[in-house]
Amino acid sequence: MENFTPISAAIGGALIGLAAVLLMLFNGRIAGISGIADGLVNPRTDDRLWRLTFIIGLVAAPLAAALVGYGVPMPQMPTNYATIVVAGLLVGFGTRLGNGCTSGHGICGIARLSPRSITATGVFMIAAIVVVALTHHVIGG
Amino acid sequence: MPALASLLCGFIFGLGLVISQMVSPTKVLAFLDFFGIPSGTWDPSLAVVMAAGLAVAGTGYALVRPRTPIFDTQMHWPTATIIDRPLVIGAALFGIGWGLVGLCPGPAIADLATLSPGVIVFVIAMAVGMVANDLWQSRGARVVEQKLVGATAADG
Numbered sequence: 001m002e003n004f005t006p007i008s009a010a011i012g013g014a015l016i017g018l019a020a021v022l023l024m025l026f027n028g029r030i031a032g033i034s035g036i037a038d039g040l041v042n043p044r045t046d047d048r049l050w051r052l053t054f055i056i057g058l059v060a061a062p063l064a065a066a067l068v069g070y071g072v073p074m075p076q077m078p079t080n081y082a083t084i085v086v087a088g089l090l091v092g093f094g095t096r097l098g099n100g101c102t103s104g105h106g107i108c109g110i111a112r113l114s115p116r117s118i119t120a121t122g123v124f125m126i127a128a129i130v131v132v133a134l135t136h137h138v139i140g141g
Numbered sequence: 142m143p144a145l146a147s148l149l150c151g152f153i154f155g156l157g158l159v160i161s162q163m164v165s166p167t168k169v170l171a172f173l174d175f176f177g178i179p180s181g182t183w184d185p186s187l188a189v190v191m192a193a194g195l196a197v198a199g200t201g202y203a204l205v206r207p208r209t210p211i212f213d214t215q216m217h218w219p220t221a222t223i224i225d226r227p228l229v230i231g232a233a234l235f236g237i238g239w240g241l242v243g244l245c246p247g248p249a250i251a252d253l254a255t256l257s258p259g260v261i262v263f264v265i266a267m268a269v270g271m272v273a274n275d276l277w278q279s280r281g282a283r284v285v286e287q288k289l290v291g292a293t294a295a296d297g
Contacts, residue, residue: 003171003184005162012161013190017197019154021205026146028210028217031154032297033247034271041268042275053144054151055250061155062164062254072159075244075252076167077259083241088249088263090238092270095246096278098231099221102245103154104297105232106191111198112218117296119224120232127236132173135241 020108023054032104033058034095098124143212155251161190164251166243173240219296 020031027050029036036054039045062072078084095101098120100109105124109117162168169187177183210216239245244252244263252260 003168003182003186005184005186006189009161009186009189010193012157012159012163013193014197015153015157015160016190017157017194017199017201019150019157020194020198021201022153023147023150024202024210024216025205025208026150026211027143028213028215029147030217030219030297031150033154033245033250035297037246037250037268038271038275041272043272044275044279049144050147053148054154057148057151057153058155058158058247058251059254061152062159062251064152065156065159066254070159072164072252072255074255075165075257075260077257077263078242081259081262084259084263085266087238087241087244088266089270089273090234090241091245091249091263092267092272093274094231094234094236094238094270096231096271096274097227098233098235099219099228100297101235101247102239103247107194107198108202109219109296111195111202113199114219114222114296116219116221116224116228120228120296123229123232124236124239127233128173128240129175131237131240132170133176136170136174137176 016103016107017111020103020111030104030108032100032108034092034101035099035104038096094124146212154247157190157194158248158251161186163187163190164248166248168243169239169245169248170243173243221296 023029023031036051039051040048065072100117100120105117105120110121158164168184171177171184172187174183242263246267249260249264249267253264
């Protein structure tokens, strides 16, 4: 467990929780990123501005961190673009079909003790763990 | 003002992702790789992120719940309660995509800041997946009706 970073994880997690609480206090909205992003691209949405500014804030954070010397390292992505496209499609389609992602279900939903969110989080965690086990140890081994 | 408030919230959320390193797919995959438990390479950081996030969000939600939001007339709490097939199938599809690359929507969007071509392609594919689901769900009048109610019923 040499890569375990409990302190930064706790601080970062607390900030994510704080952002969720503030968004509810200010705007009465759930801080589910897939829901917020979907509202930007969904042709039927009519409240795009707060969604757009949230996304801008989200992208601005790593830029601000870089300005003070804590640049985010280049994310390591699969070299195969087909994998990236399939994964992106699944994440986009799946989060909308299931009405939430790691933030909307995993943080906001479980924080409300929603049985739907607890179920969804269990399902996507198990699915991801199985996929990683298969791709890293069985197929890619 | 609501747009400014949400800019601040997005920024704080993003800082949380940066500080916790959840913007790193490698870090996320190191949590999801349970084969790392016996071999000693498992990284439980993501579980700590969630625990801390839940502690703050759970307490904070309980505190703000009785109030009216500052920039809206009501809080849009999700109203759906039934554990149905779309919820489970959607979560499973999302989990498969998450496990393939190690990116979920929040970190993927925050990582756009790195201008990584892989991340840009991922986010475009994600947006296409979302629109595909929106269009698919809007077929047939019955589903449209559900979706109109669903605008506030969505969980996240």
